[in-house]
Amino acid sequence: MRYYGVSDIPMTEFWYPKAPSAQNEYAKPIYNAASATHLYNKPMLAAEACTQIGVKWNEHPFSVKYLIDYNFAKGVNHLVFHTFSHTPQTNVYPGSSFGGHIGFPLVRQQTWWPYMKDWTYYLARNQFVLQQGEYVADVLRYYGDHFERPPFDLDAFPKGYRFDYLNAEILHDKLSMKNGKIHVENAGDYRLITLRDSEKMLLSTLKKLEVLVENGAVILGNKPLDSPSLMDDEADLKELKTISDKLWGTSKVGVKQVGKGKVYWGKALDDVLKEEGIAPDVIAPKELDIHWIHREIEDAHIYFVASKEDKPVNLALSFRINNVSPQIWDALTGDQQDAKIWKTSQNRTNVALSLASNGSIIVVFSKSDKQPLASKVTHNGAVVLNTESGWSKFYENKAVPKLLWKNDDFMALESGEFVFHHNGKETKKEVSVEEISLQNNWQLSFNEGWDTPETVEISELKSLTELKNEAIKHYSGTTTYTKTFKLNETGERTILDLGKVSNIAELWCNGKKIGVKWAPPFVYDISNVIQKGENKLEIIVTNTWRNQLIFDNTRPKGQKKTWTTNPPKKNETELEEAGLIGPVILKFIK
Missing domain, CATH: 2.60.120.260 (Galactose-binding domain-like)
Structure with a gap:
């Protein structure tokens, strides 16, 4: 993270369709770079994008949409394509593909080159939005003072939550408690710190954690027993043991209140989040491959949501936010309009969305007096949109969305009776579609x-x-x-x-x-x-x-x-x- 932190524009990479290694995504970590971007207050995370080995010349913008959207959701917000290669000849088609074997073929004689602007408008709209405000997450994952490898992107983490990795420099220089949350100077607020390989810990690290816990921080990790450094002498190790005994108990599993904060050990992160009453930021249907990222600006919360499902799907997403109303922004067209099918319940806002094959959408929550049109829609008795958490419905060969709105004008692509359900009331609309x-x-x-x-x-x-x-x-x-x-x-x-x-x-x-x-x-x-x-x-x-x-x-x-x-x-x-x-x-x- 440190070398990303001193970069003007941190940069990582991702490959199409996957990294050229048996490790695949493990070999190309994004989250480490994204964490540095967030914590070192950098507005952009660049990525060498869509690097490819074995050009087939069947590639086109939609080929890589799922991959780019996925990495947007990871934290990338500035693409540097690999590769726009130089072809000095003006009379050859399609031209060079860089080295004969590597690079997504972005060349001026591509068949689809005249439509580059239509594709890049989509990318630019998303990138602009994702460069605004602060990243929102609940967990800081401390690298540790003694580890054999950096963490990997595919390491297990509870669904519905987001995190940033934490290094020693940020821990010591930028972390404090503010309004009951773990605050990173010039960055965001977090609820919990997890420790990695913490059986060996520097005394300086433990002292910092002690201060944070006494002022209200919640920490999850194993009890430090030794130091990984010869710089900590015998007196330091004695002090380390004293502080460790103060913060941790002697049982294999437990929790201990120290000052205003708590220390957990021997427990799964999912369980600690529940015990602390930290609800998931986003709840998506379990069976769907949905990815998201949350950013906050002064007067709004922004969620970018992307599907890696090949089939179109209607679904309900539940967001940990209330007293606001949602808008749907479509980066493909630039259209922005109020969400129609949503509800608030138990301090959450549930929104019904329609996502095309490998589709994406931006959901923006802001203060307004807008009210939902309905919380559920049925068509000839079958549910087609629903705000209940966990609900989803795939479509095989039909266009999605099945329902369309032009401002407040409702349209449907199929004939039949549509019923809008809201607060126990039903509004019916008969639609006739001639084909x-x-x-x-x-x-x-x-x-x-x-x-x-x-x-x-x-x-x-x-x-x-x-x-x-x-x-x-x-x-x-x-x-x-x-x-x-x-x-x-x-x-x-x-x-x-x-x-x-x-x-x-x-x-x-x-x-x-x-x-x-x-x-x-x-x-x-x-x-x-x-x-x-x-x-x-x-x-x-x-x-x-x-x-x-x-x-x-x-x-x-x-x-x-x-x-x-x-x-x-x-x-x-x-x-x-x-x-x-x-x-x-x-x-x-x-």
Whole structure:
């Protein structure tokens, strides 16, 4: 932690899809660097991000979203990508991938390079928010004065709580008791200190702990019996034993009140947290892989929440906070709106959330007089949103969120009766959704120079790899899908669901750009541009380089169209799904 502490911008790293070691995440600890960032009052923790061994050229922004979000939740808030490599040639595709074998391929000739800003806007919004205020945690985990290895990120720690590691410098120079909490100068407040390898402890450390305990600190750890240093002489060891006997008892398991504070030993951290009445900061459904981080600014609490679930999921999160109201901030779009489905109970606030595949959201709590619309929502009798702690519901092939709000206007993507339950009362809303399939009869056009026809008509949407033309089957780049159709009427709201897209979609309707999506669900609100009569859709879909690189392995020398230092091997022939796959459905909500 000390060398992070003297850095202007501490920096760590994380690899995609995992570290090149049998230790995996153990080999690349983030929490040590994050702790130093918090305790040494640094605003940013940088990370060499998404370092990769074995470039496949099937990578795209959504490939690494789960990994980046996970490390945001660990404490990273400033990404330094590995690698943007220099390709001096201007006429080669896709170009260098740095050393031929290593580095996430961020090169200017990437197929998806024109959409970098759409991706980096998402990253920048999250990074900005995560650089605000102070990190919030309950536990300081002291490294110890005698240890054989630093702690690892995957070391066990109770769910629902967060921690920072603590080194000797911070312990001695910056720790004090303030308002009944363990305060770190120019940093946050904590409730408890855990000790590691504490059977051997420096006298200076024990003296500092004694002062903290007498003034109200709570400590968990084994009784010090000796010093790891020859600097502590016989008189020092005698004093160490005296203080140790003062703070600890003689039983194997116990707790002792000393001054205003307590010392626990022989107990699990979970049990001590319960005994001290320290409730979890966040309670998530046990079966879900959900990660979060909590920051506090002067007038608000900020939680970044990320899912590592591949399936869309609706869930309830319970936050250790009350007398505030929640907002939902979406870093994909920049949208901010009041949460609709939430409740307060037993000094906690429970919020119902909808997370897409590997989705994330920012929940912001601040003082306001806003009230929840409901605490539970049912659709045709089945619960679709609920604020009860531990509740969750996966969705297999349906878009999430099932319920949408435009400010206070409620929309649903399925027909039926929706019932909003709140304080024993029910509010019912009947929703009618008419669907029109747009899966058939599209015109496709391609970038020039890749042996594809200028345009092609297809009777039904499917992956490009399922078409007969070899050049189309192996095409990499941007495909423009065009379709015109007539409507006799529209709904109050009109939603276009593209279904499955490989990999990035840019939607135009009647000559107006609707937006770009690089992460599912590929669902667009086109209410303001759809019209009675003739309509024209243009869907610009970009896939990755891999299929074309595989195709190029079959071309003779002198006729190849690509160059990179690390193309697929000749025995690698399996293609990646590509293009607009669907089903594409137009939904009229009434």
